Amino acid sequence: MVVVTEKEEMERRAYARVGLLGNPSDVYGGRAVSFAVAGLWATVRLRPSDQLLVQPHPRHDLVAFPSLHALVERLDGGGYYGGVRLLLAICRIFHNHCKQNGIALEDKNFTLSYDTNIPRQAGLSGSSAIVCAALSCLLDFYGVRDKIRVEVRPNLILNAEKELGIVAGLQDRVAQVYGGLVYMDFSQEHMDKLGHGVYTPLDVDLLPPLYLIYAENPSDSGKVHSSVRQRWLDGDEFIISSMKEVAQLAYDGHNALLQKNYSELARLMNKNFDLRRKMFGDDALGELNIKMVEVARSIGAASKFTGSGGAVVAMCPDGDAQAELLKTACQEAGFVVEQIEVAPSALTKEELASLSSHQ
Ligand SMILES: *[C@@H]1O[C@H](CO)[C@@H](O)[C@H](O)[C@H]1NC(C)=O
Numbered sequence: 214m215v216v217v218t219e220k221e222e223m224e225r226r227a228y229a230r231v232g233l234l235g236n237p238s239d240v241y242g243g244r245a246v247s248f249a250v251a252g253l254w255a256t257v258r259l260r261p262s263d264q265l266l267v268q269p270h271p272r273h274d275l276v277a278f279p280s281l282h283a284l285v286e287r288l289d290g291g292g293y294y295g296g297v298r299l300l301l302a303i304c305r306i307f308h309n310h311c312k313q314n315g316i317a318l319e320d321k322n323f324t325l326s327y328d329t330n331i332p333r334q335a336g337l338s339g340s341s342a343i344v345c346a347a348l349s350c351l352l353d354f355y356g357v358r359d360k361i362r363v364e365v366r367p368n369l370i371l372n373a374e375k376e377l378g379i380v381a382g383l384q385d386r387v388a389q390v391y392g393g394l395v396y397m398d399f400s401q402e403h404m405d406k407l408g409h410g411v412y413t414p415l416d417v418d419l420l421p422p423l424y425l426i427y428a429e430n431p432s433d434s435g436k437v438h439s440s441v442r443q444r445w446l447d448g449d450e451f452i453i454s455s456m457k458e459v460a461q462l463a464y465d466g467h468n469a470l471l472q473k474n475y476s477e478l479a480r481l482m483n484k485n486f487d488l489r490r491k492m493f494g495d496d497a498l499g500e501l502n503i504k505m506v507e508v509a510r511s512i513g514a515a516s517k518f519t520g521s522g523g524a525v526v527a528m529c530p531d532g533d534a535q536a537e538l539l540k541t542a543c544q545e546a547g548f549v550v551e552q553i554e555v556a557p558s559a560l561t562k563e564e565l566a567s568l569s570s571h572q
């Protein structure tokens with residue numbers, strides 16, 4: 214347990230996540246296998262201060278520009294939103310959660326700032342990483358880490374994002390709160406009974422070598438809004454049964470991982486993307502995103518989106534020689550490709566020990 218005195222500045226980190234199997238069924242009462250990526254993270258710094266201040270990021274929250282043209286270019290590339298709103302939202306959710314649950318918070322001020330190296334719009338969950346790192350700061354600053362259970366924290370992160378109109382499921386937030394590799398079950402019965410899913414950390418050594426593929430300039434992916442959510446709400450049978458199949462892939466995949474049955478894992482990853490493609494349609498997936506998947510498959514790798522598009526996770530069932538082919542094929546197509554290093558567990562020993570006693 215890190216003991217933090219009040220005078221001290223602290224920095225907490227949360228990693229990008231890769232949805233290995235099961236996405237997007239986490240939004241629909243399904244299951245998922247996901248992990249945190251070591252090289253890509255958001256950091257949030259908190260230092261005690263006289264006033265309460267949330268600091269804009271010098272690049273991501275720009276409000277001053279050299280010209281009107283520069284302003285427009287900036288919005289074209291990065292959209293309207295930086296991270297300040299995320300920090301504000303998690304402060305509010307954290308405060309309200311503590312109030313509702315009788316968790317007393319000392320009256321003291323702080324200054325929050327953030328930074329991130331997670332590529333934007335890449336389906337790597339950069340926003341929730343900022344929220345997760347901020348929550349971690351707040352837990353330590355107020356000394357309430359032991360009063361807000363690990364299983365509940367992803368809900369708080371998701372609620373902060375929902376305040377901002379971000380539509381998402383719990384999967385990313387679980388991977389970020391837990392770190393490492395996690396199997397998650399969001400079945401309605403668990404959600405109703407526990408208020409959260411059942412999350413099982415798995416040994417990261419079960420994973421085969423995996424590769425991350427993304428485009429340097431993703432802006433032209435031409436994604437259109439999909440109707441999947443509405444169809445699911447309307448009881449569309451195809452969507453409901455496909456979503457169940459996707460959830461089953463995560464269940465089967467977690468068993469395949471436990472057996473290190475990588476040919477089976479490869480099959481399940483491909484199936485996951487094929488089901489997504491059928492449900493969402495090519496227009497919603499985006500041409501560039503589909504091309505990344507197809508380039509990986511052209512040399513026999515298994516591939517699927519890491520999230521809802523922007524980056525792809527690939528696996529080479531035939532081993533190292535195939536991985537070389539993958540690198541060449543991606544580079545020739547103009548994509549960035551790198552081997553993934555999985556981030557270690559983000560939980561303290563006490564937190565890990567507390568998990569089993571609640572499930
Ligand atoms: C927090 O900052 C405000 C000014 O922004 C100040 O009025 C208040 O007294 C501060 N609270 C504490 C506990 O220092």
Ligand SMILES: *[C@@H]1O[C@H](CO)[C@@H](O)[C@H](O)[C@H]1NC(C)=O
Binds near residue numbers: 476477
């Ligand atoms: C991997 O899983 C598939 C499908 O369940 C099975 O047919 C195959 O025998 C398994 N391979 C190994 C090496 O266990």
